[in-house]
Amino acid sequence: MDLIALLSQESVIEKEQKKRHKFVPDLPELEGEATRAPKIKEHLFFENKDIYISKHNRYAAYPEHSHQFLELNYIVKGECRQIINGVPYLLKEGDILLMDTGSEHSIEALGKDDLLLNILFNNKSISINWLMNMNHNDSILYKILLTNNPLDTNAANFILFRNEQNEHIKQIINNMADEYFFPKVFSGKIISSYLPILIYELARSLPHEYSETFSKKDPFYEVLQLIDAEFTTLTLDAASKRLNFNKNYLSNMIKKRSGQTFTELLNEKRLLKANLLIESTEIPIQTILTEVGFSNKTYFYTCYKNRFHCLPSEVRKK
Known part of the structure; x- marks a missing residue:
């Protein structure tokens, strides 16, 4: 069985959401009515692990929430509509969304052919700002972009990598997910080895994403x-x-x-x-x-x- 076949199988929660046509809480923070976006705590995911990888449950909208850790959403197949810090976005197959601590998002119901992976990072020292500053070493373009901060404040704690710019990142994520969901001897160490490569690839891709905020004719x-x-x-x-x-x-x-x-x-x-x-x-x-x-x-x-x-x-x- 390959990764897509595994992710396409319906989980217990998915079957329940499909049957009820409404959201079934998968975390205690999301139970009941919330007056503001609840914060998801890290202790629910990390038990001596560098990262936590899971499939997002389909068939029901996921309520607005925030995290105490860096989160990456990867659209394996299909598409996904999210509201991030109050702004709607359409994510398509191959797109990667990186969200920093404190960013808030909700996810519209995914269909049968929509597959979304969540990757959560345990290391709190890793943030979008940290990734941005890694690129300060060499690029004058990136230095100016970073200093002038052309992005609006809503986007400051997340960044969207579109499909055409991240082939290496997608391959790393796919490899990590294979090791995570189909564990073999040394899978844990292999995932830990992939992690810094993923982080450096994300950092290397940031200048392109930020430079897109400037007009090509400027x-x-x-x-x-x-x-x-x-x-x-x-x-x-x-x-x-x-x-x-x-x-x-x-x-x-x-x-x-x-x-x-x-x-x-x-x-x-x-x-x-x-x-x-x-x-x-x-x-x-x-x-x-x-x-x-x-x-x-x-x-x-x-x-x-x-x-x-x-x-x-x-x-x-x-």
């Missing part, structure tokens, strides 16, 4: 993309020609939108990349500063010291 968005992609050789003159904008207009717009000049943003990207290489490789520092676009060694060292409050050689000694 020159500010486009110049940040250019800086990220071509920082070693890019100039303001080249950027203005590529984007078909007057150089002075583009320079003023960048300063107004980011609070920094084009040169400051370019140097920030070069310094972030240089620091990443200094920390993670043994490449000679002279080679690194040249590779990231600095032509003057003294200028590089001055900029690096101002940015990181130490010298590259001191980082290497740590």
Whole structure:
């Protein structure tokens, strides 16, 4: 039996919900009438486990609730309508919804051909903010997106990964679910090994999801993309020609939108990349500063010291 066949089987609660045409509580917090969204407590799920995986019961709407832990919803098959922090969303097959502690959501009734997996994370240090900050190391685009926080406050504690952008994540989740529902020797250790990979894949995918909040025709968005992609050789003159904008207009717009000049943003990207290489490789520092676009060694060292409050050689000694 494969995963979809297993998940398609009707659980006891599903049979009851199908028969009654109404929600059957599966947790004590959801019993009775609630005046506000109840908080689901972690002790109900985690018994010496890093994660808890379950199928969402079909045939009845699930009431609004929140969690004390990070939750991931994965649409294995079909579709799912949810109201997240008061806003309706349609999730389709392959979509992944990541919800932080305190986000509130309700789920409309799933049909026979709709399959939703819940993955709950036991480690409270893992949050959307923590994942976001992991990406601060290298991308000037992501740094600006994170600083400016273009998302509305309702969306700040959840993020939706659409199907076309997450093939690696889907494969990891499928592998974890196979080990979870069809346990074999070492399944627990294999799941624990997949967990950090899943977390890093989620973190790596965040810049794309956040960048979607900018219009593709926004020159500010486009110049940040250019800086990220071509920082070693890019100039303001080249950027203005590529984007078909007057150089002075583009320079003023960048300063107004980011609070920094084009040169400051370019140097920030070069310094972030240089620091990443200094920390993670043994490449000679002279080679690194040249590779990231600095032509003057003294200028590089001055900029690096101002940015990181130490010298590259001191980082290497740590």
